[in-house]
Amino acid sequence: MLSIVEIDLGTPKSTSSTMVSLDIDGRRIEVPEGTSVMRAAAQAGISIPKLCATEMLDAFGSCRLCLVEIEGRKGYPASCTTPVSEGMKVATQTPKLADIRRGVMELYISDHPLDCLTCPANGHCELQDMAGVVGLRDVRYGYEGANHVKPKQLDGTANPLFAAKDESNPYFTFDPSKCIACSRCVRACDEVQGTFALTIQGRGFESKVSASQNNRFLDSECVSCGACVQACPTATLSEKSLIDKGQAEHSVVTTCAYCGVGCSFRAEMKGQEIVRMVPNMDGHANHGHSCVKGRFAIGYATHPDRITTPMIRAKISDPWRVVSWEEAIGHVASEFKRLQATYGKHSIGGITSSRCTNEETYLVQKLVRAGFGNNNVDTCARVCHSPTGYGLKATLGESAGTQDFDSIRSTDVVLVIGANPTDAHPVFGSQMKQRLRAGARLIVVDPRRIDLVRTPHIKADYHLRLRPGTNVALLDTLAHVIVTEGLVDEEFVARRCEPEAFAKWRAFVSQEKYSPEAMESVTGVPADLVRGAARLYATGGNGAIYYGLGVTEHAQGSTSVMAIANLAMATGNIGREGVGVNPLRGQNNVQGSCDMGSFPHEFPGYRHVSDTTVRHSFEQAWGVPLLSEPGLRIPNMFEAALDGSFKGLYIEGEDIAQSDPDTQHVTAALTSMECIVVQDLFLNETAKFAHVFLPGSSFLEKDGTFTNAERRMSMVRKVMEPKGGYADWEITQLLAQAMGYPMNYTHASQILDEIAELTPTFHGVSFDKIEQLGSVQWPCNDEHPEGTPVMHVDEFVRGKGRFMLTEYVATTEKVSAEHPLILTTGRILSQYNVGAQTRRTANVMWHDEDRLEIHPHDAEERGIVDNDWVGIVSRAGETVLRAVVSERMQPGVVYTTFHFPGSGANVITTENSDWATNCPEYKVTAVQVTRVSQPSEWQKRYRAFTEAQEALLEQSAKPA
Amino acid sequence: MKRAVAGSSLPDIPESVRVVVLEVTGRLKDLPGALLPVLHGIQDALGYVPEVAVPLIAREMNLSRADVHGVISFYHYFRQQPAGKHVIHLCRAESCQAMGAVTLEKHVKQRLGVDFHETTQDGRYTLEPVYCLGNCACSPAMMVDGELKGRVTPERFDAWLAAEVS
Incomplete structure (x- = not known):
């Protein structure tokens, strides 16, 4: 079912700039060439009956309701498949057309149940609407003959055409008896999502929508993105929540709180209750598409595990005590003041959240810098994309991706490095697949055979299956080929880049040691593949690089990012549509949290705290002196905690005890602090070590903005009251006030106004501006009043682009006899990050535990088969998971996800980190894997600790 | 949805079927519009197109199971069960x-x-x-x-x- 507020124009928008004028029902209409008659009419407010057409999909012409008459043409062409032409005269309503349409509708209804009043689609059913529009009064064929509607035939035997409801998917049902075989679901799965899980089985009257080979949806390749449900014009595919609750009465545009794609949604509401989430067709990042998480996995927001009252305790072995907000905030303030008095000003700090809004993030760093009087603020980007910020700033001059997502529509060669878009950024993954199916070429650089390498209708031209940890070596060999084979875009480099740095770089990558042949033994990638891929990227037209955490989470993460920027500059693939360097950001607002000054060394807008002019501007606005020395990064906070000099931490919406590497080190640090304040939706892993719990608010409970991976700022809107009573920014404000630093915002928009005033890249941004434009890509200021989809167009932000030397230095994490395999970690489609949200939804039906993927050779050598319990030991720790033997892996490399805390994936990861930013080396850990029969020691301790903590929570719930 | 645990391995099928599918797809898959010739080839060799062969056909042709199933079920000529002699x-x-x-x-x-x-x-x-x-x-x-x-x-x-x- 389409959104309750969107008007569907029937066929996709034409991008032509040539205008064509025609006459529809006597009205003169001008539209771009290539527009269908149906869309032209709809734009003029003339609606032509339709069933199989929707603007999300290409015209199909099967329902035969949208027929029109065109002067000078024979017959009754379908308006959806007929493009406009100059001077065309169209009649959409004639007695003959009315007759035909009624006849067609009569046939549809003769094989459709007449249970409209009790049907979930009632009130918003396109079939029902069309029956009304064409004036259907009678169905002469009766309902006794062959049909798909009734389970039994007249003689009492089973009806072979009838198929029972499929309720296997947790979020939607498939009721074939209501299907009109319009193929919208099948086409949505193919054209929009690109999974090709659906088909029309059989032919003629026997046609039936089938998932895979007539399987249940849950057993098919369906990824539960919901595109089919949205496309369905009847109740055949309906959200279970819609079936339960009935039609929504209002709709609010907001932004998804999962990955960095930042999809725009319409929350369809009944009062304060969500009926369903429908991706917004006007959403610039997602164009009406979504994934299983954003559309369906929102149940966590109202999950009974939500903690909605503040709680405090003196020691982590004490039961929690439920207290008032006043008491909780007062307690935190007095504790923090006590710690600063006892251990010094620098003994406390804060961590901002990439899941909270820009305004909330800004406020936490302001609280730390102005209220705590130090720069001890950091954010989870530390552990994901900090190298992106560093590497792109050094080379291009700005710590962000260079393009908008739509840029891929003009891309000819897609280079994906260390990213798995179809799992981790699924909506953009679908857009990428659309472009690849339309003919763009694909190079994948990844140790694993990710789906993009080969998936229905997509096949990578090159898969450079490198060894984990050798990104820089591989990127340097690509550069070597480009330079030594004369593929550099000399004109671009001469005009746009620093000549000396380029000359040095050219000489550097030309060295024989960086030839693909010389590096083959290091990277494990055959030299001819490297040469082929380099030539394709350099000469195949518009080349665009998309990369993810497989690039950044390494000892040389920052070096890799710079090597990527070098490649783009050397080939002139930057500064226009279709090209660029595109980091795929992990969390919904990780870009925003970095932009907002979450790092200890930077004010909002990536300006160093030592910059006197900038610091003065903040000192003036905030009314306090600020420090010019950077504060502690997250890993430094842990070290300082273990040294006894760091004692208090305010953590907003991040779960460092699960997400940060070397868990045992993290928990040791947490245990040595005196006041840990966790502000979150749930009693997460970190909260088990906390002394104060402040109930946070979900993205549905507050106003604000998120900034996605393409620098796009979109509105987050409150659709329900905060369960804990306050939005997160209000809690930070209360804390600031209690600490004696005044903050008096009455609405989140005032915070953004302050950000805009103090930060040149955001000068033009305000709630009003975003409301008016739908979303804005920063920089947005006097120079770019409507934002900046593509950066570095005429010159780089830093002026001239700067090539950086990227020496390959092998990680110290090496395989040995003791630890002969490399473990690398990643995500899966149905789960998100630490899983705090998705584990509390039906998404666990697809992934209910983290498993260890291992190549058949390595498995056989160790006598491991599917489902065996295996112990994974690194120098940092040990954990036990079940194995899945998979040829996606290369021999010598194992893989797991980190969505479940009990898995202990980060018990094994080490303290190694990026040389420049301390981003942990999650992607390379030397391990040994063996068959075992019981959980690891850590897991046993973890279970006991969790049970104890849950008991302490239980006690708090009881009235004193 | 492909589950994490299912990996990318295909279900086990009889060796005779596997050999035929690989032979026919190997020979014909690069033709334009190869699916129909491939299905004919398999039916000619086996007498029918076994349901269990569909995942392998799909993988070899880089199509989805649904794609292949849709075509097989559309054409009555393609049998999904063995015929008589x-x-x-x-x-x-x-x-x-x-x-x-x-x-x-x-x-x-x-x-x-x-x-x-x-x-x-x-x-x-x-x-x-x-x-x-x-x-x-x-x-x-x-x-x-x-x-x-x-x-x-x-x-x-x-x-x-x-x-x-x-």
Whole structure:
């Protein structure tokens, strides 16, 4: 079912700039060439009956309701498949057309149940609407003959055409008896999502929508993105929540709180209750598409595990005590003041959240810098994309991706490095697949055979299956080929880049040691593949690089990012549509949290705290002196905690005890602090070590903005009251006030106004501006009043682009006899990050535990088969998971996800980190894997600790 | 949805089926519009296109299972279960009907003791309808294992059957 507020124009928008004028029902209409008659009419407010057409999909012409008459043409062409032409005269309503349409509708209804009043689609059913529009009064064929509607035939035997409801998917049902075989679901799965899980089985009257080979949806390749449900014009595919609750009465545009794609949604509401989430067709990042998480996995927001009252305790072995907000905030303030008095000003700090809004993030760093009087603020980007910020700033001059997502529509060669878009950024993954199916070429650089390498209708031209940890070596060999084979875009480099740095770089990558042949033994990638891929990227037209955490989470993460920027500059693939360097950001607002000054060394807008002019501007606005020395990064906070000099931490919406590497080190640090304040939706892993719990608010409970991976700022809107009573920014404000630093915002928009005033890249941004434009890509200021989809167009932000030397230095994490395999970690489609949200939804039906993927050779050598319990030991720790033997892996490399805390994936990861930013080396850990029969020691301790903590929570719930 | 635990491995299928699918797809998959020739090739070799072969066909052709299933189920000619030893296609198109195909159809069904899409108990014959064999000048027409026969009357059918059995 389409959104309750969107008007569907029937066929996709034409991008032509040539205008064509025609006459529809006597009205003169001008539209771009290539527009269908149906869309032209709809734009003029003339609606032509339709069933199989929707603007999300290409015209199909099967329902035969949208027929029109065109002067000078024979017959009754379908308006959806007929493009406009100059001077065309169209009649959409004639007695003959009315007759035909009624006849067609009569046939549809003769094989459709007449249970409209009790049907979930009632009130918003396109079939029902069309029956009304064409004036259907009678169905002469009766309902006794062959049909798909009734389970039994007249003689009492089973009806072979009838198929029972499929309720296997947790979020939607498939009721074939209501299907009109319009193929919208099948086409949505193919054209929009690109999974090709659906088909029309059989032919003629026997046609039936089938998932895979007539399987249940849950057993098919369906990824539960919901595109089919949205496309369905009847109740055949309906959200279970819609079936339960009935039609929504209002709709609010907001932004998804999962990955960095930042999809725009319409929350369809009944009062304060969500009926369903429908991706917004006007959403610039997602164009009406979504994934299983954003559309369906929102149940966590109202999950009974939500903690909605503040709680405090003196020691982590004490039961929690439920207290008032006043008491909780007062307690935190007095504790923090006590710690600063006892251990010094620098003994406390804060961590901002990439899941909270820009305004909330800004406020936490302001609280730390102005209220705590130090720069001890950091954010989870530390552990994901900090190298992106560093590497792109050094080379291009700005710590962000260079393009908008739509840029891929003009891309000819897609280079994906260390990213798995179809799992981790699924909506953009679908857009990428659309472009690849339309003919763009694909190079994948990844140790694993990710789906993009080969998936229905997509096949990578090159898969450079490198060894984990050798990104820089591989990127340097690509550069070597480009330079030594004369593929550099000399004109671009001469005009746009620093000549000396380029000359040095050219000489550097030309060295024989960086030839693909010389590096083959290091990277494990055959030299001819490297040469082929380099030539394709350099000469195949518009080349665009998309990369993810497989690039950044390494000892040389920052070096890799710079090597990527070098490649783009050397080939002139930057500064226009279709090209660029595109980091795929992990969390919904990780870009925003970095932009907002979450790092200890930077004010909002990536300006160093030592910059006197900038610091003065903040000192003036905030009314306090600020420090010019950077504060502690997250890993430094842990070290300082273990040294006894760091004692208090305010953590907003991040779960460092699960997400940060070397868990045992993290928990040791947490245990040595005196006041840990966790502000979150749930009693997460970190909260088990906390002394104060402040109930946070979900993205549905507050106003604000998120900034996605393409620098796009979109509105987050409150659709329900905060369960804990306050939005997160209000809690930070209360804390600031209690600490004696005044903050008096009455609405989140005032915070953004302050950000805009103090930060040149955001000068033009305000709630009003975003409301008016739908979303804005920063920089947005006097120079770019409507934002900046593509950066570095005429010159780089830093002026001239700067090539950086990227020496390959092998990680110290090496395989040995003791630890002969490399473990690398990643995500899966149905789960998100630490899983705090998705584990509390039906998404666990697809992934209910983290498993260890291992190549058949390595498995056989160790006598491991599917489902065996295996112990994974690194120098940092040990954990036990079940194995899945998979040829996606290369021999010598194992893989797991980190969505479940009990898995202990980060018990094994080490303290190694990026040389420049301390981003942990999650992607390379030397391990040994063996068959075992019981959980690891850590897991046993973890279970006991969790049970104890849950008991302490239980006690708090009881009235004193 | 592909589950994390399912990996990317395909279900086990009989070796005979696997060999045929790999041989046929290996030979034909790069043709433009290769799926129909591939399905014909497999049916020619195995007598039908087994359901269990679909995942492997899909993987080799870089299509989805649904893509392949949709095509197989669209064309009645493709069988999803094994047929009898011989497949008899009786033409039911206009010309044949005008020349007595209805009577012939009744006779054949009664003689073999099967309805359309069924196989005789001894597994010798499978009976299928077909809409026009293009042999209209010699209606009514019948095709046995790909061999066309014209002007088929109940008597001539019996004679053919008797010759076959003996």
